[in-house]
Amino acid sequence: MTSKRRLGVETAKNRSRLIDAAVELMVEEGYAAVTARKVAAKAGLKVQLVYYYFKDMDDLILAVVKRNSVKRMKRFVRTLAGPDPLRAIWVMNRDSTSAASTTELLALANHRETIRSEVVRAAKEFRHLQIEAVEQLLGDYGLDREKVPPAAVVTIIAALSRAMAQDSALGVDEGYPEAVALVERGLDWLVQQGDGGAGGGDSVPREVPGLDES
Amino acid sequence: MTSKRRLGVETAKNRSRLIDAAVELMVEEGYAAVTARKVAAKAGLKVQLVYYYFKDMDDLILAVVKRNSVKRMKRFVRTLAGPDPLRAIWVMNRDSTSAASTTELLALANHRETIRSEVVRAAKEFRHLQIEAVEQLLGDYGLDREKVPPAAVVTIIAALSRAMAQDSALGVDEGYPEAVALVERGLDWLVQQGDGGAGGGDSVPREVPGLDES
DNA sequence: GTCTATACTTCGATAGAC
DNA sequence: GTCTATCGAAGTATAGAC
Numbered sequence: 001m002t003s004k005r006r007l008g009v010e011t012a013k014n015r016s017r018l019i020d021a022a023v024e025l026m027v028e029e030g031y032a033a034v035t036a037r038k039v040a041a042k043a044g045l046k047v048q049l050v051y052y053y054f055k056d057m058d059d060l061i062l063a064v065v066k067r068n069s070v071k072r073m074k075r076f077v078r079t080l081a082g083p084d085p086l087r088a089i090w091v092m093n094r095d096s097t098s099a100a101s102t103t104e105l106l107a108l109a110n111h112r113e114t115i116r117s118e119v120v121r122a123a124k125e126f127r128h129l130q131i132e133a134v135e136q137l138l139g140d141y142g143l144d145r146e147k148v149p150p151a152a153v154v155t156i157i158a159a160l161s162r163a164m165a166q167d168s169a170l171g172v173d174e175g176y177p178e179a180v181a182l183v184e185r186g187l188d189w190l191v192q193q194g195d196g197g198a199g200g201g202d203s204v205p206r207e208v209p210g211l212d213e214s
Numbered sequence: 215m216t217s218k219r220r221l222g223v224e225t226a227k228n229r230s231r232l233i234d235a236a237v238e239l240m241v242e243e244g245y246a247a248v249t250a251r252k253v254a255a256k257a258g259l260k261v262q263l264v265y266y267y268f269k270d271m272d273d274l275i276l277a278v279v280k281r282n283s284v285k286r287m288k289r290f291v292r293t294l295a296g297p298d299p300l301r302a303i304w305v306m307n308r309d310s311t312s313a314a315s316t317t318e319l320l321a322l323a324n325h326r327e328t329i330r331s332e333v334v335r336a337a338k339e340f341r342h343l344q345i346e347a348v349e350q351l352l353g354d355y356g357l358d359r360e361k362v363p364p365a366a367v368v369t370i371i372a373a374l375s376r377a378m379a380q381d382s383a384l385g386v387d388e389g390y391p392e393a394v395a396l397v398e399r400g401l402d403w404l405v406q407q408g409d410g411g412a413g414g415g416d417s418v419p420r421e422v423p424g425l426d427e428s
Numbered sequence: 429g430t431c432t433a434t435a436c437t438t439c440g441a442t443a444g445a446c
Numbered sequence: 447g448t449c450t451a452t453c454g455a456a457g458t459a460t461a462g463a464c
Contacts, residue, residue, distance in 0.1 A: 014429085030325040032246040035457060046431065051459065100324060107321040109384055110314060111244040120384050127388045152396040155389030156374055163373035170323055170334050174341045175369030182366040228447085249439060260449065265441065431464075438457070446449075 015053040017043045022064050027100045031108050034061065058114050065105060065115060068098065069122035076129065086137055087187050089130060090157050099165030130154045141194040148190070157183065229267040231257045233277050240278065241314045245322050248275065272328050279319060279329060282312065283336035290343065300351055301401050303344060307372050313379030344368045355408040362404070371397065 009015070021042035025034050036050040036057060054060040079088045109119040134150040160183065164176050223229065235256035239248050250264040250271060268274040293302045323333040348364040374397065378390050 009429090012429085028325075030321060033325075036459085037456070047458095048432090048460090049430070052429070057458075103317075103321050103324060106380055106384075107244060107317050110317060111242075111247075116384060120386055123381070123384070123386050124388055127386075131389060149392040149396060151389040152392035155377075155393035156370065156396070158389075159377035159393070160370055160373040163369075163376050166320055167337070170320075170330060170337070172334055172337050172341075174338055175345060175365040175372075178363040178365035179369035179373070182363060182370070223447090226447090250441085251439070261440095262442090262450090263448070266447070271440070429464105431462105433461090433463100435460085436458090439455080440453100442453085443451090444449105445451100446447105 009053075012053065014043070014045060014049060017045065018050060018053060018060065019063050019067055022060055023067075023101060026064065026104050031061075031104045058112060061108065061112070062114055062118060064101075065118045065122070068101065068105065069118070069126075072098070072122075072126065073129075076126065080133055084191060085133065086191060089133070089154070090161070090183065090187060093158050093161035094164065096165040096168060099162075099169055102162070103166055103169070127154070127158070130158070137194070138190070141190065143190070143193060153190075223267075226267065228257070228259060228263060231259065232264060232267060232274065233281055236274055236278050237281075237315060240318050245275070245318045250274075272326060275322065275326070276328055276332060278315075279332045279336070282315065282319065283332070283340075286312070286336075286340065290340065294347055298405060299347060300405060303347070303368070304371050304375070304397065304401060307375035308378065310379035310382060313376075313383050316376070317380055317383070341368065341372070344372070351408070352404070355404065357404070357407060367404075 018039055021039045022034050025038055025042060034057070036047050039060065040047045040050050050057075050060065054063065075092060076089075079085065079092045082088055105115070105119055109116040131151045131154050134154050135145075138145070138148060138150055138153075160179060164173075164180075167173065167176070232253055235253045236248050239252055239256060248271070251261050253274065254261045254264050264271075264274065268277065289306060290303075293299065293306045296302055319329070319333055323330040345365045345368050348368050349359075352359070352362060352364055352367075374393060378387075378394075381387065381390070
């Protein structure tokens, strides 16, 4: 009813190519460069195909966001399966391959409602899952939730990771080595609480965490 | 030599208005909306004045970035003058009035070289000054730099602040109350080391910082 | 599904009169 | 310093033939 033009299948090969092209463009040149013409050119297709597969440009961007969310969730589930999930979460967050597109998506979400709601939805879901996982872990370690709130740990780790990814993309690394070292110390300590000095093997306990009296 | 067109004074009233308009547009609609026509319209001026005062659009954006840096530096210097500079730095970083433009500028810096170098320059300078200030403070408090590295403290605080500002702009606050509380606890503890339980008065020491054994 | 053709808008940027 | 006039390039989106 709403639109005269009516077509566009979901699992088509060219549709996927257009999304790929859009992601590349966003990373390389920024969201402003994601135009129908450029996307089509990068995908080796004609402009009109963009409008055949997507309602409009917002619809294309939305597809990019969703693909992004799905990929990240899959990685997260895989990550949790391994040993030392706490540090795995940290490393996963630190991974900066998707840092560039995250920055762009964040900026985009501020100004386009459809994008915003999807970004927010995915972010909340992801955050909750991480908190839940860490709650479980710290519980297993027998740690007091009051002293080491899982939500705080996850949030600080995520914040530091994102900032580091954003800054290193620009070539700014001032302070990060020290910050990372401090977090690592904290994680060492947390994990050490867990295996009680028996299981792991190569975990080097060292001392107390970061902010302790001298 | 390079350009035929040659004019544009630095301290003109209309020049400043154009920068104002550019900032507003960037915050409200994103950097892609900062076009010569829209900026002029928002400033109530004719399009051509944009090109009279600025070499090109990049030049305008650059002016926005510089104004931003200067403003932030001034706030920082003011901030350091007061009592409890450590917490003042934290509060200042948390301030989210400029969060929106920061997100945009960050995204922009990834793709435009002239913007990037200025953003990076300002970021590094600012970070160094903060680290220096905190080093001084923690030194006064008689704290061991190995246990509480100033660079790590500043970086984590800045990272958490930025992430929180970005997320709250979108309406995501999951985990932040807990993270903020943890940081506050840490700051309480640090400051407490400083005034030895004498000076301040209303500072409630409570206990040890965040990541301590139970 | 894909292409041709096309309408309309907005953009950056400049030349030159006043 | 500001305005009129003007380019050409690039953008979104649609209609309709094949």
